[in-house]
Amino acid sequence: xxxxxxxxxxxxxxxxxxxxxxxxxxxxxxxxxxxxxxxxxxxxxxxxxxxxxxxxxxxxxxxxxxxxxxxxxxxxxxxxxxxxxxxxxx
Numbered sequence: 001x002x003x004x005x006x007x008x009x010x011x012x013x014x015x016x017x018x019x020x021x022x023x024x025x026x027x028x029x030x031x032x033x034x035x036x037x038x039x040x041x042x043x044x045x046x047x048x049x050x051x052x053x054x055x056x057x058x059x060x061x062x063x064x065x066x067x068x069x070x071x072x073x074x075x076x077x078x079x080x081x082x083x084x085x086x087x088x089x090x
Contacts, residue, residue, distance in 0.1 A: 033074040040067025
C-alpha cells in the first residue's frame with residue numbers, strides 16, 4: 001500500500017521539546033512565579049499596615065517567607081529546564 005497521499009508530520013525530538021517548553025512549561029513557571037511575588041507583596045503590605053497586631057505580623061512574615069521560597073523554586077525550575085534543553089542541544 002502506498003500512503004503518499006496522507007501528509008506526514010516531520011518533527012524532531014528537539015523541536016518537540018522546544019515547543020513543550022515554550023507553550024506549556026514556561027507559562028506555568030511564569031504564572032507560579034507571579035503568584036509567589038503577589039504572596040510576598042501581600043505579606044509586606046499587611047506587615048506594614050498592622051504595626052500593633054502581633055498575630056497579623058506573624059502571618060505576614062509567613063506569607064513573605066513562603067512567597068520568597070516559591071519565587072526561588074520557580075527560578076530554580078526555570079534554570080534547570082534551560083539546562084536540560086541546552087544539554088540536549090535543542
